Amino acid sequence: MEISFIGAGNLAWHLAPALENAGHHINEVYSRQLQHARQLIHNLYDTQTHSDLNFADSPSKLFVLAVPDDALDDVCSRLVLPENAMLVHTSGSQPLASLERWMAVYSDVPVRTGVFYALQTFTHGQSFMAFDTIPLCIEASDKETEDKLVEIGQEISDTVYLITSGERLTLHTAAVFASNFTNHLLALAHDLALSHDLEFDLLRPLIAETFRKGLAADNPADVQTGPARRHDLTTISRHLDLLTNEPRLAEIYQVLTESIKRKYSR
Template identity: 55%
Template structure:
């Protein structure tokens, strides 16, 4: 399949290379920062940097919008689509209806629309095994859905048809499971750095915590710690220490109360 990308961030970086590896042709990449587009194009075999968002003469059969949610409206105002193309976004929260509405407002030609959402955290420098990445698919019509399913199956063993509402719920859960968890790791490191202690000492604990959570039928079953035990003396000592970090103290209190209620 001939595919073009709008956006050259972390998602596009991994997805474009995975699609090419699966035998698809990445025709062109556009990014408002041409340096990012050039870096991605240099990783691909026969791809050009698109100078602007006029894809009217593009050979692409599929255009993937791998841009931030807040940028989607601005991109659609400037995007010129080729005839009979499929247009998808990779967002966890933007609905298919929103994309269809933007096409209706801004595009002079009709487009088949869909969602191609990889449920994964992406960092440019960290390799991704795409066969294990859940790909969530939604489309405006059955034929487009079939095409996107086949494309997803070329990449991953985990492909789901998922409505916009289901995808939004999944995205909220993913923020708790991934973004918030990583933020807590970062807080731990900042605290230890301030006291000249080694964050590496926590890594075996982190690995074991994640392993148990993944293997348990419900992560709540393997919850440990002073909040789980109701050990108020330890909790008070922790809170006393955290007076030097008021923001962390408040977060500690909220999470402790949540665990106790659970």
């Protein structure tokens, strides 16, 4: 299938090569940051940059909106597509109804809409990720589009689900806890260790074992450890004393400690 990407950021960097490796042709890439588009097409075969959002004469059948959520409305308002093109967004939180509404308002031709959401964290410029184990969440405005998106999804991933907008929002929120918040806590631990002239490497075996146990357990709550889990108030008090001059860290420590204590209340 002929495919065009609108956006060349974190997701597009990995998804476009995955689709190309599955036999699809990435025809065009548009990005507000032309350099990002050029970087992406450098890794693709026979792909061109597209200078604007007018794709009326494009041979592509599928258009992938890989832009930040807060840019979707603006991009759709300026987007011109061929008649009966498939347009999918890749957002974890935007409902399909929003894309349907934008196309109804802004497009002069019929456009089929859907969602092609990859449940993973992506970073632009890193080695291309294999998609075979990445869950793909599919939703579409009609059965024909749904079937085609599922078919494309199954060509690159072993895990493809039909997910409603509400279910996808729940997954995306859970993903923020599991990924974004977790990584932020690792960054805070890194900064705390370095601020006391300790190497972050000392914590790496602990972090690795924590994730190994949590992922191996049916419920990560079953392998929770630490002073809050034990209701060890003496240790908690000592930690908070250490953080007296770090009020932001102390606040985060207290919120998470109270959450754990409540979950394992005696």
